[in-house]
Amino acid sequence: MTNLPPLAPLASFRAAARHGSFTKAAQELHVTHGAVSRAVKQLEGFFGFELFERRNRGIYLTDRGRAFAAQVETLFAGLERTCEELKTTSPAPRLSVSCEPTLAMRWLMPRLDDFHRAAPDAEVLLSTAGGLIDLSEQGVDLAIRRSDFAWSGRYHSESLGREPIGPVCSPAYWAAHEHTPKRLLHTRTRPSAWTDWKGLSGQTPDADAEQYFDHFYFSLQAATAGLGLAIGPLPMVRDALAQNLLVAPYGFTTTPTDYVVITRRPPAPDSPAQAFITWLTQTLDLPRS
Template sequence: MKSLPPLKPLISFRSAARNKSFTKAAHELNLTQGAISRAVKQLEEFFGFELFERRNRGLFLTGKGKQLAEGVEEALVRLERVSEAIRLPETKRRLSVSCEPSLAMRWLMPKLETFLASNPHTDIHLSTGGGPIDLSAEGVHLAIRRSDFAWPPHYHCTPLGRERIGPVCSPEYWAQHKNGPKQRLHTRTRPEAWSDWDSVSTIRIDFNSEKYFDHFYFSLQAATTGFGMAIGPEPMVRDDIKQGLLVAPYGFETTRIEYVTLSLDRPGTDNDMNAFINWLKAELSLPTH
């Protein structure tokens, strides 16, 4: 315990570090700016070095200050989660999950009830988001992402399986256009989707027109209604293929990208998180018929 700094000032330091301002921290904690300054000074005296420096009228963490801020943030977030867990009824344990929007809407949400049925004591709080995420700031236990960006080294990454993609369209569209040129459907949120297909497949498709959509989800929805041909990640189109709403005439190819989960806590130390990750792996590995 002798190595621990005074604990009460850590709350003020955390707020000042996150807001990059003593004034904003004081407003957030309903304290005076002087109280925030004294709390930070108390920590600096304990450690023997400065935690902040002022440059160009701005407040910046020093190197060691940033290191301390990251440790304090992680420790307090975990404490908040424990506090939240023990205050909830014992029959429900909350697991906050962030998932790529299209994967959430077209795959996870329709299947989530099967997980909850076999894990009735787990309460999944689902939000959507893509790419980089600050797990601490957003209060997320687990993020489901594609491995196409860099995440902080202290995040625990669990691979779920490599992504498989393929061109998809409605059966009616394929019947009318399989021997002729087709319309290619793009999405602005993932403009490299067709390039990804070209990099893993030797099949070249004849296109004579293109149409753009703001979101990946919309391009897949357009494909089911006969607008043209879109790139479909296999999990997101699996149910539509089973229901006869889509066909994948050229099959699916495996890309270099993986689906992964990111967490602050090691999954093996949390039974609810571990059970959910194992379920995700099993569901993603199911074949398309």
């Protein structure tokens, strides 16, 4: 194996070649700029020639660097496919799912047993997180997110439907405040929720007070407890509405934001991931764009 270069630096080289930047490669790999630079220099020391030209504070693949990058990309893609095949051919396939916390707690978890009955051979391992995600590094097969951020173009994504939102409160709160100014409940994780709804719906409830919470889940719990009106995304309040724990006096307005599923590549038609995505789409039953 004397003709093989050191293998550890290959991930850094691959990321730097893809981004054309040591800084962006470091951000993707969650390491320092210096670590990426040293990894590339280690490879260049092995080959005895430069893989990148450094000029004008930028980096540019040399001809030999470009040829090597193509081979490295092919090898990594093949390795990733092999690993995925090994996982999906196991006797009891496991599907690792990352979901936004409030959607997971208020909508997905109460319904997971329905999916298990529909696909008894698939085991869902659920974790909660929002925003950016590195599927490979975090060992996640599938992420459920709102489309309010940019994710890597190397991932596959598909829409589960548009998000309807509307103010919600307890029936007792509405009975007491239908004709009086209301307390508006805000969440710091989505601070523009009220502004977005007002702009889309054209409605502006009279308000005499405001209260802020650190997370969407808490603002919805506060609304259920009768503390005021909170903006409720329909999937997150659907059960509470059906149980008459909440009412939606102004109805729901469909937003331009989608719920999306993000995967490394399009799932195979007969895979657990595709079965889960199909079930999600049917069960969420959201407006389509």
